[in-house]
Amino acid sequence: MVESVSVPLSVYRFDPGRDASPRYVDYRLDLPRHTPVLTALLKIRSEIDSSLSLRYSCRSAICGSCAMLINSKSRLACQTQVGPELDLHGRIVIDPMRNQPVLRDLVVDQRPFWQDYERILPHLVTDPRHPMPEGKPNPMTPEQVERFHETPRCIACGACYSACPAKEADPTFPGPMALAKLYRFVVDPRDGATRERLLRIQPGGLWTCLRCHLCTTSCPKDVQPSERIRDLKELAIREQGATEAGSRHAVGFKENLHDRGLLNEMRLVRQTDGVLGMLRQAPQGIRIAAKKPELLHKPRRIEGQEEVRRLYELLEDEEGGA
């Protein structure tokens, strides 16, 4: 049988209606190294303290219920094993996700997350010029399916939303998940509402994104929201000029997508307008970080500095690269 290791866990506990302040409760469990953190938490619930509250259901990284901070990183408890965490940190510290208020223990209020999702008009809007074929599926080639990239894999877990510093700095920013979803509709050959969607996410729109990639590195399904936000920005820059408010040319931009194909378009943008585009974004990111110096000193027990350092490195990369 597999050998067990002793696992020290420190778990955030808070019942706002009853506790004056949050606290950490320490537990120690003997577990095989490959045990998912979720299994460890469920063991605490069934054997030590049944009052520990968290969301979970599928235990296979498909329902999106169990996102939380595990040693300061936003990720799924069911997809994170205890062994590697112990190797890196010597123990396992569990906190609720960020950017959403705590309801109890590891359960956060996801209403802000879903409200941001609603902003992008999250349903297919038939383009009146291309009505649905009656009684038949719309034709779509495998190449057209590829243009969605990994956005259909999103399980709405909120890990990216929790990790996003732009969301923290600017509440009007819709956050990475909503924007990845926006992209999913923009590239859909069946959809005809790109213009409206882009208008609906103003202000805060695309431009608050700092290009820090924390959404992408925290996403358990490899959706790569920051890449898709980049795609949306580049297309918007090309078609809209420097203005961020108006989506005047959104319709034209949509046609480009459909007629010429996104991938070529992207390459073209990077070759020509890329420099300008990147320069336009960078100051915005720095402005936000300057306005919110607390980004450098995150409350709660998180190694915020590390993340922000990484963020600046990436911004520099971007500028250097451009």
Next chain:
Amino acid sequence: MRRHDVLVVGAGLAGQRAALAAAQAGRDVALLTKLHPLRSHSGAAQGGINAAVGAEDSVDTHIYDTVKGSDYLGDQDAIEFFCSEAGKTVVEMEHFGTIFSRAPDGSLARRPFGGAGFPRTIYAADRTGLALLQAIYEHLGTEKITTYEEWDLVDLVLVDGRVQGIVAHDRRTGEFEGIAAKSVVLATGPAGRVYSRTTNSHSSTGDGLAIAYRAGAWLKDMEFVQFHPTALLETGILITEGARGEGGILKNGTGERFMSRYAPHVQDLASRDVVSRAIVTEILEGRGFPGGFVHLELMHLGKEKIESRLQEICDFSRNFAGIDPVTEPIPVSPAQHYMMGGIGTSIHGETNLAGLFAAGEAACVSIHGANRLGGNSLLETLVFGKEAGIAAAQFAADSPSTRVSDIEVQRTLGTVRTMMARTDGVEPLAFRAEIQAVMERRAGIYRNDADLRAGCEEISTLRERAATMRITDSSRVFNLNLTDALETLHILDLAEVILVGALARTESRGAHSRTDFPKRDDANWMRHTIASYRPEGPQLSYAPVAYTRWEPKERVY
């Protein structure tokens, strides 16, 4: 008082499709669900959804495959309707926005699935359930309905055999509230957690089935439980047939490729039930690995093939079992996978109670009979979810308004308060594990008279102890200890119905495999089991199977 025309409980594919249909019929619709709709277990389905749309395929062949797959216990009128709706249903889901995988010519891609005559299963990469769930959720967002998210159905309220509404628990506030509705649709999904090893999610606790049963609804064919041969050892996460389809082989504790003894020709590619039984036999006869499992080996396929063709299996093994299938075997054993039985309904989702409707895995129409075919259950959720929604809307339109009195809410609350007031007694999760252990031991893949009788007795002993169940968490907010307790009581009732039904059915048919009655017995048992609630235990009666064109034959593949 909260009040709606139609109240749909459960927001998986079946519930959302029902809510959509009822809203389109112009009714005031509410959708109540213990999980956010997108977190429903429908999202876990990988394989695909069946529809005979290929030129070489036909609706008739789909019907025949389903009838045969059901081991002739499926109702043929329902199956005919079901299969003839398939093409339309898939097109509709495509129009709602589902991103299906495509063939080079732009049409919907199809793959072969067990028990089907042709490649009939339409899919979206390895996440068909998620793709469908996203699309229906997006589309339902265009209708005006009320959603009660993270609310539990706790009780159905009936007056003179007619549904008045429900009592529900709001997880966020801890309140118990009455919600009046002229009609209620139950789409609460699977009940896999009656067993300890299951491919189902933790929330698949059969709530709707147990609540309807106690309210007087008939549960049909509950003894038919499908097991999947290859689930990961500790978590029960499903490892699909794809692993064996690509050349994976099963080995027992002595290193023997044992499937060659059970199915000399197809070996590891034999059907689900054959492989499940073979694995269990190996384990029972002492040729498993210590801890009760066998090995699924992929190593000989080579890193490249494993990582490209079996990516999702690779991810599952690495992420959830810490096993790298490129270098080591995957420990697997069978696990509960699907309940063929459920709340008995007509084709339109009607139950035996006025105003109560059901759809999806919680219902039994019956199209799966004694054994479900892969790819048919996603289709079932959509076809019959829609039917139930239409029928519930019609029923509501013809009905006077209903009300849920505070007495009902207080009664439910009383039960909960009693459990909270106890200072000692059984803990819900520990107690649940005991029920599950009985089911694994007594009502698993192989069944016999002695085991089933013993199981019934063990469950009655547990029932006495259930009266001492205790809720220790006293918080109002997200009190999971409370939901654990309520779910455990549901599991207990369903366990008993499964055991009693399986004991009575002295034959082997489909997934119900009796070692003491190894043959199918059409003369006595070609009929549906109906379980009705009695305080002293389930009362069984039987109903005929509907036939149209298909004569029962021996089921050989």
